[in-house]
Amino acid sequence: MLRICSFFLFLATLSAQSADWIWSARYVITEDAQHRVIENGAVAIRADRIVGVGTKAEIDARFQAAHRLDRPDAILAPGLIDTHTHAAMSLFRGIADDKSLQDWLNDYIFPAEAKNVTPDFVRWGTRLGCLEMLLGGTTTFTDMYYFEDVVAEVAKEAGMRGVLGETIIKFPVPDAKTPAEALRFTEKYLTRFRNDPLVTAAVAPHALYTNTDETLVAARALANRFHAPLLIHLSETKKENDDSLAQRHMTPTRVLDTLGVLTGRTVAAHCVWVNEADMAILKAHGVGIAHCPSSNMKLASGIAPVARMLALGLHVGLGPDGPASNNDLNTFEEMDLAAKLQKVATLNPEVLPATTALDMATIGGARVLGMEKEIGSLETGKRADLIVVSLDRPNAVPLYNPISQMVYTLKAEDVSDVMVNGKPVVRDARILTLNEAQILQKAAEYRAKISASLK
Numbered sequence: 209m210l211r212i213c214s215f216f217l218f219l220a221t222l223s224a225q226s227a228d229w230i231w232s233a234r235y236v237i238t239e240d241a242q243h244r245v246i247e248n249g250a251v252a253i254r255a256d257r258i259v260g261v262g263t264k265a266e267i268d269a270r271f272q273a274a275h276r277l278d279r280p281d282a283i284l285a286p287g288l289i290d291t292h293t294h295a296a297m298s299l300f301r302g303i304a305d306d307k308s309l310q311d312w313l314n315d316y317i318f319p320a321e322a323k324n325v326t327p328d329f330v331r332w333g334t335r336l337g338c339l340e341m342l343l344g345g346t347t348t349f350t351d352m353y354y355f356e357d358v359v360a361e362v363a364k365e366a367g368m369r370g371v372l373g374e375t376i377i378k379f380p381v382p383d384a385k386t387p388a389e390a391l392r393f394t395e396k397y398l399t400r401f402r403n404d405p406l407v408t409a410a411v412a413p414h415a416l417y418t419n420t421d422e423t424l425v426a427a428r429a430l431a432n433r434f435h436a437p438l439l440i441h442l443s444e445t446k447k448e449n450d451d452s453l454a455q456r457h458m459t460p461t462r463v464l465d466t467l468g469v470l471t472g473r474t475v476a477a478h479c480v481w482v483n484e485a486d487m488a489i490l491k492a493h494g495v496g497i498a499h500c501p502s503s504n505m506k507l508a509s510g511i512a513p514v515a516r517m518l519a520l521g522l523h524v525g526l527g528p529d530g531p532a533s534n535n536d537l538n539t540f541e542e543m544d545l546a547a548k549l550q551k552v553a554t555l556n557p558e559v560l561p562a563t564t565a566l567d568m569a570t571i572g573g574a575r576v577l578g579m580e581k582e583i584g585s586l587e588t589g590k591r592a593d594l595i596v597v598s599l600d601r602p603n604a605v606p607l608y609n610p611i612s613q614m615v616y617t618l619k620a621e622d623v624s625d626v627m628v629n630g631k632p633v634v635r636d637a638r639i640l641t642l643n644e645a646q647i648l649q650k651a652a653e654y655r656a657k658i659s660a661s662l663k
């Protein structure tokens with residue numbers, strides 16, 4: 209029997225397919241439809257795609273790889289997906305804490321942005337953000353900021369995947385004096401990054417309360433003309449909801465629906481104050497929700513009804529929100545907090561289990577972005593976005609359940625290797641695509657400049 213098996217294995221080796229990489233690990237968390245976790249598993253990669261997933265023995269027999277990475281004491285998982293952030297705001301990290309969202313925005317962030325945000329600021333801030341995200345296992349980020357063309361250039365330079373939305377807002381901002389100018393800027397940006405393998409260019413009207421109805425309608429029309437997603441903040445605070453109800457007798461979600469802003473791919477960040485009728489609207493339009501637990505907790509915005517959203521079949525992903533409000537870009541932390549926040553809100557420890565939290569950071573996040581056919585799980589045919597998380601540190605042992613370990617135990621710092629679109633970008637916890645020392649130096653220089661500008 210053994211001899212026959214060896215013979216077939218020999219034959220299989222003779223007919224082995226070529227691959228660029230084989231990555232193997234003690235556990236492969238696939239996030240496929242069966243939620244398979246493969247012990248002693250491996251993934252084969254050719255060009256930008258996954259071409260095989262199975263046990264290490266199967267993959268080694270089927271594929272002849274030019275390069276390999278074997279991590280016998282680690283978890284191999286899909287790259288984590290961030291569905292809402294403002295990466296360039298990394299340069300404002302910790303600029304003002306412990307304020308309400310409105311005070312924080314009006315007294316600190318908007319003035320600091322008016323004085324400091326230039327293409328150079330966005331370039332270095334986004335480099336810092338991408339550095340932190342990639343080292344922490346986030347392979348896709350969803351961004352809303354100014355000079356988003358520069359964000360897109362940096363994402364490509366870092367080798368990171370992004371759904372990147374140019375912000376449109378009703379007051380003068382660093383890259384546009386008027387919303388009309390912002391819309392023209394956005395159209396050029398959408399044209400430039402059409403069909404990019406890493407960047408999905410998006411339209412990002414900041415929120416209902418920071419735009420006129422006309423601008424929102426124009427933003428939707430522009431997005432639909434380019435088949436681009438529309439990113440927006442929605443029902444983040446009680447004040448936003450109360451103002452909308454007082455002024456228009458409708459919730460923000462109802463207003464967007466009435467205006468036709470939800471007719472097309474939409475990612476709505478926060479949705480803390482949505483009611484049952486709002487959730488029915490979001491579900492009917494297939495709107496993806498970006499849940500940002502640490503931001504909502506720190507700004508005391510409230511607790512989004514995530515368990516209810518999931519029960520209704522809404523797609524919910526995770527986001528750190530801006531590193532100025534949160535104050536980091538750490539998808540591991542968001543997974544952990546998302547699970548715990550729903551438990552404490554409902555007094556039910558079973559309401560959002562680890563499996564669901566990991567789904568939200570992977571395949572669920574991909575669904576929010578409408579990219580579930582391309583990313584979010586380790587399956588043959590998908591883009592090769594992979595992370596390796598070490599299991600050899602004190603906080604990682606012993607291990608009874610790899611998914612529980614991913615959500616409640618492992619940290620961003622435990623990530624050792626990252627591949628995006630078939631290209632290794634982190635190896636042995638070192639970035640391969642960016643100049644880390646230079647980025648940290650620039651961050652220090654910007655800190656001095658920003659502080660001086662606020663005096």
Ligand SMILES: [Zn+2]
Pocket residue numbers: 292293294441477529530
């Ligand atoms: Zn935000």
